[in-house]
Amino acid sequence: MGFFEGLLFLIVTVLKVLLIIVPLLLTVAYLTYAERKVIGAIQVRKGPNRVGFAGLLQPIADVLKLLTKEVLVPTNSHRFLFLIAPILSLAPAFAAWAVIPFSDTAVLADVNAGLLYVLALTSLGVYGVIVAGWASNSKYAFLGAMRSAAQIVAYEIAMGFALVGVLMVSGSLNLGDIVRAQEGSIFHWFWLPLFPLFIVYFISGVAETNRAPFDVAEGESEIVAGFHVDYSGMAFALFFLAEYANMIMIAALAVIMFLGGWLSPVPFLPDGMFWFFAKTAFMLFFFLWFRATFPRYRYDQIMRLGWKVFIPVTIVWLTVEAVAILLDIGPWFDIRSA
């Protein structure tokens, strides 16, 4: 590839990236709206209903408010790290979307090691939190950062093991091929044969994104707001953007790996991108539902759940799965004959 062909390829890719990022940002904005509406309904309130019809312009108003607020940098903070931390948490949250297949053909980068790439990038998000907590030079922020670091390292292991189960039955690290391996109907998707791993993966995902009931890194009632206590304005908004982008990411990954991605649940309906978005929205609803119904976990219980419950569960199920694959039990585990 010559220099100018390369440059042209770069421009086209940037345009494709924008085609993913812009709708993602809009989804994030309206996810905050959906969250407030859903939690409002669960708590018998109305939620936002003033700005625009049924409060539909509320996210826009929030963005405008945050944009016009001043970004304060505390006097004794580490200025450079303090300002780069929100970007450090946002960049991996966006970059991971490069390998997500929205439909059979709609994927930005169809890489072979897609699953590994996603795992690597989701594990990078913790740097934003740690760096923010340390650079703020505040004990509350620092405590939040420490909690988050330990939590993410713990749950990443369970999450990784759950995904090992997926690649054992699909025989591929490529996310598109993982979806294609689930072809058939709703009973061919991996949620059924890998049910324990599905549950472990999704709960670990909630813990990885620091969402309730695992949101001890923020823990308003204990450490004020945790790692982003000193952030204001757009810097603060970037952390929230990253958190919601990660939520959508975890939901999308759960859909790809356990719920058949773009595949239709019944054979007589056509497959398509629509299914992918519908299923992702369905999984996202769980995030909101969890937040409205569960009290916050105590920190030592979070650690216990991660290390002593989830990791053994995944290892046991991987063994079961290995035996099933060895014995060629259909319709899920007969991958060698397929």
Next chain:
Amino acid sequence: MDLKLLVFWVFSLVLVGAAVGVITTRNPVQAALFLVLAFFNSAIIWMLMEAEFLAITLVLVYVGAVMVLFLFVVMMLDINLLPMREGFSRHLPIGATIAASVVVLMVLLIRGQFAGSGFEQPLPKPADYSNTEQLGLAIYTDYLFQFEVAAVILLVAIIAAIALTMRRRPDTKYQRPAEQVLVKKEDRLRVVSVNSEDNQDIAAQVAKKPAGTGAVGNGQSAEQGGQS
């Protein structure tokens, strides 16, 4: 110029800069973050060499887990760097000699291997070539024995690390969640019927509560349930 080559130069320059930053910066947290940057850039350079599995694993394992724990520790330590820099000028000649000889050796080796004869520039692999699959095949067929030995050594290291740091104290309190969830209301709570007119003593005790029945936790006599 090739775009790939440009990418290589940019990232290798950042890599060298980050590596220099690791040893020159005064702040240990900054040094650790420079190391993260160095890891990241070497992962990108590996990616350019089409070693995608190794590149991603480097980020996943070293950047995503090892360095996080590193930072975790470094942030909590209050290291005074001045004493560590004291003997700098005294040790400089020896250090410089070693560094220079390593550089010379590396240059000699690499030039000897690659420059003159022998190696052609490797052709890019076809799109369906899976680096991960090839590595897996090599590890689990040709090098299975060595691989398993390495795994056992790692296991020994894990057990040794746990055994070395595990300290048992007789007065440590543990939680037993399995027992905690089995606790019934009767284990923790005793409902006392109090007649406010007849028994003045008990009435005085529960004076703040409305007359009739008062729920009193039996702190002293009760089993502490899950605690041991």
